[in-house]
Amino acid sequence: MPKHTLDPNKWVDKYADYLFNYAIVRVNDREIANDLVSETFLAGLNSKDNFLGKASERTWLISILKRKVIDYYRRINSQKGKAEVRINYSDDENTGEWLEEQVADDFDRSAEDEMENEELRLAILECLDEINPKHAAIFKMKTIDGADTEAVCNEFKITPSNLWVIIHRARTALAACLEKKWL
Amino acid sequence: MQKSKFFIFDCSNAANCCDKKEYNEANVREKTSIIIHNLFCKKCRDYSAKNSKLTQLIKKARIKGCTSEEKRNIKERLKQEISKQKSSSN
Ligand SMILES: [Zn+2]
Numbered sequence: 001m002p003k004h005t006l007d008p009n010k011w012v013d014k015y016a017d018y019l020f021n022y023a024i025v026r027v028n029d030r031e032i033a034n035d036l037v038s039e040t041f042l043a044g045l046n047s048k049d050n051f052l053g054k055a056s057e058r059t060w061l062i063s064i065l066k067r068k069v070i071d072y073y074r075r076i077n078s079q080k081g082k083a084e085v086r087i088n089y090s091d092d093e094n095t096g097e098w099l100e101e102q103v104a105d106d107f108d109r110s111a112e113d114e115m116e117n118e119e120l121r122l123a124i125l126e127c128l129d130e131i132n133p134k135h136a137a138i139f140k141m142k143t144i145d146g147a148d149t150e151a152v153c154n155e156f157k158i159t160p161s162n163l164w165v166i167i168h169r170a171r172t173a174l175a176a177c178l179e180k181k182w183l
Numbered sequence: 184m185q186k187s188k189f190f191i192f193d194c195s196n197a198a199n200c201c202d203k204k205e206y207n208e209a210n211v212r213e214k215t216s217i218i219i220h221n222l223f224c225k226k227c228r229d230y231s232a233k234n235s236k237l238t239q240l241i242k243k244a245r246i247k248g249c250t251s252e253e254k255r256n257i258k259e260r261l262k263q264e265i266s267k268q269k270s271s272s273n
Pocket of ligand 1: 225
């Protein structure tokens with residue numbers, strides 16, 4: 001297996017969306033989620049010498065973010081002194097299973113749906129990591145942000161026919177990547 | 184135009200129209216052409232089905248991206264940190 005390496009200059013383009021999605025469902029606030037993502041990158045940078053190369057960059061960064069989210073909960077809990085939060089944290093890097101729940105809340109159907117949606121969401125973003133980063137960015141802007149063709153073409157200095165070729169490749173790659181489990 | 188004569192038989196055109204349709208950007212001519220093309224082309228029929236399923240999955244996932252502005256801010260913070268580290272290690 002190839003040893004993984006870190007390339008901080010590419011972190012934001014490659015992982016910001018992934019980490020942001022992970023954070024936002026847990027803290028439910030854009031600004032806080034953004035801060036946690038920034039802090040994660042900074043912490044990653046400061047501890048990059050500890051990176052052993054066993055896990056992928058993304059797995060490593062998400063493990064840092066997990067700790068940031070837990071710290072965040074601890075902070076607000078000690079501030080408010082109520083809304084006890086129980087954190088089940090399994091350190092298994094492969095599954096990345098992590099579950100935070102309000103003690104009072106039942107683990108209801110909608111929470112279960114939300115978990116499945118999150119799994120899907122992260123799966124899509126993981127698949128997009130595998131394709132050309134510029135194509136992934138174009139695909140995201142068009143498909144996820146719902147930007148119109150003209151805006152995407154202006155942003156990336158491409159023609160509409162380029163755009164559709166890129167979209168087609170991205171959709172085909174994404175479908176192939178999601179095929180087994182989701183399609 | 185000559186091209187339109189063959190348009191209906193061309194799989195890459197059909198795929199292109201199919202993609203546009205997923206973004207509600209196919210015009211009537213393009214929409215019609217897929218319907219006709221798909222009648223006799225199984226490959227494109229399968230692609231169309233998979234493609235619309237993909238759109239549904241993406242909608243269901245409700246992905247929230249960072250805005251480019253937010254990314255720029257994060258990059259800026261990261262860049263400052265990298266240059267700080269470089270200057271302290273020199
Ligand atoms: Zn065809």
